[in-house]
Amino acid sequence: MTISQVRDILNARLHTPDVDLERQVHAACGSDMMSDVLAYVKDQAVLLTGLNNPQVVRTAEMMDMVCIVVVRGKQPQEQIVAMAAQRGMAVLSTDLPMFSACGLLYQHGLRGGEMP
Amino acid sequence: MSESIQLEYTVPGNDFTRAGEASADLKSTLKRLGLPAAEVRRIAIALYEGEINLAIHAGGGQIRVTVDDHQVEMILTDQGPGIPDIPKAMEEGYSTASAQVRSLGFGAGMGLPNMKRYTDEFDIQSTVGVGTTITMRVKIG
Numbered sequence A: 001m002t003i004s005q006v007r008d009i010l011n012a013r014l015h016t017p018d019v020d021l022e023r024q025v026h027a028a029c030g031s032d033m034m035s036d037v038l039a040y041v042k043d044q045a046v047l048l049t050g051l052n053n054p055q056v057v058r059t060a061e062m063m064d065m066v067c068i069v070v071v072r073g074k075q076p077q078e079q080i081v082a083m084a085a086q087r088g089m090a091v092l093s094t095d096l097p098m099f100s101a102c103g104l105l106y107q108h109g110l111r112g113g114e115m116p
Numbered sequence B: 001m002s003e004s005i006q007l008e009y010t011v012p013g014n015d016f017t018r019a020g021e022a023s024a025d026l027k028s029t030l031k032r033l034g035l036p037a038a039e040v041r042r043i044a045i046a047l048y049e050g051e052i053n054l055a056i057h058a059g060g061g062q063i064r065v066t067v068d069d070h071q072v073e074m075i076l077t078d079q080g081p082g083i084p085d086i087p088k089a090m091e092e093g094y095s096t097a098s099a100q101v102r103s104l105g106f107g108a109g110m111g112l113p114n115m116k117r118y119t120d121e122f123d124i125q126s127t128v129g130v131g132t133t134i135t136m137r138v139k140i141g
């Protein structure tokens, strides 16, 4: 799946127009607790979260993730968008709640990670 | 690399915007030095968890990193409240984080277990009222 397909599946808004949307993503992780995200490393590329602060970008950066999806209709903070754009990460936002967003992506073939 | 490289960072207390800067800097430095991506990621995650703990639990602290041919060593020191029961603090899910910290996405009680999981050596020394020192090593190659 590509980031651009993630956007279409979630009917999401794109906040970082300059990043490459054709990058391939194979796995994702959804959580509002950053240490839960950090516990599962297996080339997840997409982070779905209801959290809206700069630590979301930091967490994605440590994990080498390439796409952040802010769920539940929140408008991503300007600082998140700026930090992500600087790192070449995509920021999307969707009105869907966490469960539905994860479920839709799973249905289209995206998978989770594993404990190391 | 013939000589070892030393890096030092000061982590400010209770600053959610800046927490993570040290780990991000170390990550890009190690990448530039050509260390393997998988090890760089383990090191970055372990230090990031430690850095967040310094910011939220200890009122800030210091990080000293030594990089040499066969390992990366990270020593985190603080003069915070200390940890009264270390085995308890090491349990997955144990956290004393405030509701405010939880609302920012921390307080799952996974930080210390993650640090141990991602490093080859992990040691924690703490004295209540004096502070905490965590030493982590990751082998390279």
Ligand SMILES: Nc1ncnc2c1ncn2[C@@H]1O[C@H](COP(=O)(O)OP(=O)(O)OP(=O)(O)O)[C@@H](O)[C@H]1O
Pocket: A035, A036, B049, B053, B054, B057, B058, B078, B080, B081, B082, B083, B089, B090, B094, B095, B096, B097, B105, B106, B107, B108, B109, B110, B111, B112, B113, B132
């Ligand atoms: N440097 C420190 N100084 C004092 N107490 C600490 C320190 N680091 C950790 N602790 C204590 O140990 C507990 C467990 O730490 P841990 O990092 O595992 O979880 P957390 O920080 O509460 O949540 P998470 O890391 O999942 O966001 C903390 O809640 C805190 O009580």
Ligand SMILES: [Mg+2]
Pocket: A035, B049, B052, B053, B107, B110, B111, B112
């Ligand atoms: Mg922690």
